[in-house]
Amino acid sequence: MKVKRNTLLLLACLVWSAAGVNILRIGLMAYPAYCTVPDIALSVAVFCVFLVFVFGKLVRKHTARIRSYGDERHFFLKFFDAKAFAVMAVMMVGGIGLRASGFAPEQFIAVFYTGLGAALLMAGLLFGRNFGRAQLA
Numbered sequence: 001m002k003v004k005r006n007t008l009l010l011l012a013c014l015v016w017s018a019a020g021v022n023i024l025r026i027g028l029m030a031y032p033a034y035c036t037v038p039d040i041a042l043s044v045a046v047f048c049v050f051l052v053f054v055f056g057k058l059v060r061k062h063t064a065r066i067r068s069y070g071d072e073r074h075f076f077l078k079f080f081d082a083k084a085f086a087v088m089a090v091m092m093v094g095g096i097g098l099r100a101s102g103f104a105p106e107q108f109i110a111v112f113y114t115g116l117g118a119a120l121l122m123a124g125l126l127f128g129r130n131f132g133r134a135q136l137a
Contacts (some may be wrong), residue, residue, distance in 0.1 A: 001076050006134040013128035015079070016055075019088070020121025023095070027113030028094040031077045034110045046115025047122075055123035058084065063130045 003011070028042075062080060069078075079089070095113075098104045104112075 002073040003076045005069050005072055005074060006041075006131060008074060008076070009063065009078060009108050009131035009134060012059075012062060012066075012079040013124050013131055014023075015076045015124070016120055016127060017124030020117050020119070020124050023113050023120055024117025027110055027115070027117050030106050030110035031114060039107070039111050042111045043115040046112055047118045050116055050119035053123055055119050056126070058102060059123050059130070061127045063127070067134070095133070 031039075062084065065081070066079065077085075099109065
């Protein structure tokens with residue numbers, strides 16, 4: 001199924017936002033027992049690190065790649081390249097394995113997943129912003 005080039009940005013928005021909401025939900029469900037100023041500060045730090053050094057770069061890279069496509073219509077899964085899909089798969093398997101193994105304490109899940117999920121959600125929203133800007137151009 002082929003979609004318009006700018007629709008790829010919308011698909012990236014929806015995929016990363018859905019992932020972000022899910023991870024954020026897991027973190028927030030574990031958070032009530034650990035709602036302290038240091039834990040909140042750590043969640044904010046995780047959010048900032050992932051947004052600035054991982055997901056912000058990912059949004060810029062993939063938005064530029066999508067905008068550079070010459071043709072107007074593309075296969076709907078081209079919103080990411082193979083490397084991005086691999087990163088997503090590793091994150092999913094790692095996260096599921098970490099929680100299922102019981103290796104990570106609940107406090108880690110609360111703090112880390114809240115920051116990570118918020119950063120993922122923000123990345124999705126940034127893709128949405130880029131989609132909106134492309135629609136207006």
